[in-house]
Amino acid sequence: MDTEPFDMEALADELHAIVPGFSGLHAIEKFNTGQSNPTYRVEADSGRYVLRAKPPGTLLKSAHQVDREYRVMKALAENNVPVPKVFALAPEDSAIGRMYFVMELVEGRIFWDPALPGMTPEERASVYDGMNDVLSRLHSVDPEAAGLADFGRSGNYFARQIRRWSEQYLASKTEDLPDMDRLMDWLLDNMATDDGLVRVVHGDFRLDNMIFSAHGEKVLALIDWELSTLGHPLADLAYQCMQWRLPHASGFRGLGGLDRADLGIPSEEEYVARYAERTGIAVSNWSFCLAFSFFRLAAILQGVYKRSLDGNASNPERAREIGKAVPLLASMANDVIAGKA
Known part of the structure; x- marks a missing residue:
């Protein structure tokens, strides 16, 4: 972890004012993992907390809305997810x-590592079934009953998302990638x-956005809600199932190239059926969703x-390392739509 140069006295006063029961700030350190919103461990007399903030600098429109994360987590905690x-939300x-x-x-x-080294086949099967159960529970929540009826826009979710991410891709484009152009058109x-x-x-x-109990027998928390919204549930399912296809020997830590049956990991077909x-x-x-x-x-x-x-x-x-993966993802998507994967 890295220490941030915050005004500790001002932050301590603010946390004491907005977090129930907070007292005695000792330290705040940044977690080195994660790419979206900077996340910090907070040590205090009253206990340990996590602080999640917007990144510094100029941000893309509609990105890094930590207030949305706060809202959805607060609602889902009351709906078996x-x-x-969450304790408090601080302003800009x-x-x-x-x-x-x-x-x-x-x-x-x-x-x-999705191969879950050091585990037995039965333990791996339990981890994957736990993920499947949590996703199913999430997609069983009625947004209106949970107070989230306005958490996303109406209309075709896929159309909105393709438009949004096409715009953001073009706004952050650094080189020409014909596979991405073909994919957007398709x-x-x-x-x-x-x-x-x-x-x-x-x-x-995905697997590393979940916190499990000691032996992986239970999902304790699903984290990193930055990209959450109202949409089509198959988008979440297909997103996770990319892991079955992405190469294991890469920064993606996928399941591609592994003997999943021998490891005790369900096939993509079995996971989707469950x-x-x-x-x-x-x-x-399914090909479109993938x-x-x-x-x-x-x-x-x-x-x-x-x-x-x-x-x-x-x-x-x-960030520089995974940025180089964009051409691979575009190529794999073109293989899916061509029926090669």
Whole structure:
């Protein structure tokens, strides 16, 4: 972790004022992992907390809205979805000069390698079933009943997202990538029909955005809600299933090239079928959903890469590395739509 040059006295006064029961700020240190919103461990007499803030510098429109993260986590905590408890939201003119929120520090394990080395096949199967269960629980929440009816726009979710991420990709573009151009055109020409199904979608649903209990038997918290909105649940499912296709021997830490059956990890088909059984949601237009997910991730990573060049990335070295992955993602998406994967 890195120490941030905050005005500790001002921050301590502010946290005491807005966080119930807060007292005695000792230290605040930045977690080195993560690329979206800078996240910090807060040590105090009253306990340990997590502070999540907007990044410094000029930001892309509609990005890094920590107030949305705060809102959705607060609502889902009351609807059988495991999320950290949130305590307070600070405004843009906060003691650190940026909007931030404070939540509980959930102690547990984060698995960075989806192959789950050191585990038995039965333990790996339990981890993957736990992820499937949490995604199913999230997509079983009625947004209106949870007070989130206005958490996203109405209309075709895929159309909105393709438009949004095309704009953000073009705004952060650093070189010409014909595969990305072809992919954007194909998605627009093969748009999935709006079936009216709307749920809260996490937007970055993957293994390392979950905190597990000691042996992986239970998901304690689903974290990093920056990209959450109202949308089509199959977008979350397809996004996670990219992991089955991405290469393991890469920064993506995918499952591609591994003997998943030997490891005890379900196949993509088995994982999708279990989700459909739990939620009652029919899985259709799968190639479109996958291609959309590859495109969206490529656009996100292009933004991370551009921020690294501008000096605003949360983890500059890692940002430059994953920025180079954009051509691979675009190529893999083109393979999906060509029926090669």
